[in-house]
Amino acid sequence: xxxxxxxxxxxxxxxxxxxxxxxxxxxxxxxxxxxxxxxxxxxxxxxxxxxxxxxxxxxxxxxxxxxxxxxxxxxxxxxxxxxxxxxxxxxxxxxxxxxxxxxxxxxxxxxxxxxxxxxxxxxxxxxxxxxxxxxxxxxxxxxxxxxxxxxxxxxxxxxxxxxxxxxxxxxxxxxxxxxxxxxxxxxxxx
Amino acid sequence: xxxxxxxxxxxxxxxxxxxxxxxxxxxxxxxxxxxxxxxxxxxxxxxxxxxxxxxxxxxxxxxxxxxxxxxxxxxxxxxxxxxxxxxxxxxxxxxxxxxxxxxxxxxxxxxxxxxxxxxxxxxxxxxxxxxxxxxxxxxxxxxxxxxxxxxxxxxxxxxxxxxxxxxxxxxxxxxxxxxxxxxxxxxxxxxxxxxxxxxxx
Numbered sequence: 001x002x003x004x005x006x007x008x009x010x011x012x013x014x015x016x017x018x019x020x021x022x023x024x025x026x027x028x029x030x031x032x033x034x035x036x037x038x039x040x041x042x043x044x045x046x047x048x049x050x051x052x053x054x055x056x057x058x059x060x061x062x063x064x065x066x067x068x069x070x071x072x073x074x075x076x077x078x079x080x081x082x083x084x085x086x087x088x089x090x091x092x093x094x095x096x097x098x099x100x101x102x103x104x105x106x107x108x109x110x111x112x113x114x115x116x117x118x119x120x121x122x123x124x125x126x127x128x129x130x131x132x133x134x135x136x137x138x139x140x141x142x143x144x145x146x147x148x149x150x151x152x153x154x155x156x157x158x159x160x161x162x163x164x165x166x167x168x169x170x171x172x173x174x175x176x177x178x179x180x181x182x183x184x185x186x187x188x189x190x
Numbered sequence: 191x192x193x194x195x196x197x198x199x200x201x202x203x204x205x206x207x208x209x210x211x212x213x214x215x216x217x218x219x220x221x222x223x224x225x226x227x228x229x230x231x232x233x234x235x236x237x238x239x240x241x242x243x244x245x246x247x248x249x250x251x252x253x254x255x256x257x258x259x260x261x262x263x264x265x266x267x268x269x270x271x272x273x274x275x276x277x278x279x280x281x282x283x284x285x286x287x288x289x290x291x292x293x294x295x296x297x298x299x300x301x302x303x304x305x306x307x308x309x310x311x312x313x314x315x316x317x318x319x320x321x322x323x324x325x326x327x328x329x330x331x332x333x334x335x336x337x338x339x340x341x342x343x344x345x346x347x348x349x350x351x352x353x354x355x356x357x358x359x360x361x362x363x364x365x366x367x368x369x370x371x372x373x374x375x376x377x378x379x380x381x382x383x384x385x386x387x388x389x390x391x
Binding site: 166 | 369371380387
């Protein structure tokens, strides 16, 4: 399959948040301010690309040759958890400003189901190494896009008079629904 | 805070601390699998199974697991039970297993389960942890069942595959598409808020 098709598919048509429902927790939790939404998106994209590569390598060079596919879930979640830790230490050593910007968001990424979902989907779709890489990048950018749009809307929402029962999570869900409707329009892109 | 009785530990998960409607945990599977009532029920029961088994093991081992590696230990325990549940569903109900797709393995990162391990099972005895896990699991299953029933009835005109709208109903297909999940859950959360506000007033 064409790499560009995979990229656009992961970023827009099958947007991880709005059409596959992966990574809803940070989508609801960290979408109050555009700056923090953008930082969170970037950190997630970063981990997604690395996690996609490492899980592909582990799956194809360790799990498959030794017939250990049943350990897929346990292995993937351990890889992701240790990767997040490693990335955190690496960033802290190399770039202090970046670390301060991402700081609190990094540990949260371990429990972001978009990362594990990405790794599992890549195996399920039988992607090659380069396809997995592009898939991870597309998914990350799509995640960032959805998060930033949502944060932009929620910043405006603070000035709006919302019925009491709908305040907080309820109105966020309704907005996400409208965004998902809008993103369905991308379906004809390819 | 007052010590809760055993019954209260069980009941709190059903409404007062309902994982989805009040704590907003585990939203990913809630939105994704509730296309039909049977899928919602299967997902809820699978998550309850993992929750109860992990709570049992975590609370049994709570003095043996060193504090620094506890999260990693919980995740390995949870992942083990998820693998069991996944194989079980694939063997006995292949259709449902296929429909739920990656969301069975994603129970591993379901915040409800990790949250209960960290907040409850690691600090309480086996009996209480089991009751707490069972209550939370049933609260989750109940919410999934309500949401998936709404979506299936409005979106396909059926409930558990049975025709319940007497044929003359044209289904709102948006309800079984992704946007419908967000809209239905938003209304459900608003409804729960409304009831809670009335009860307090």
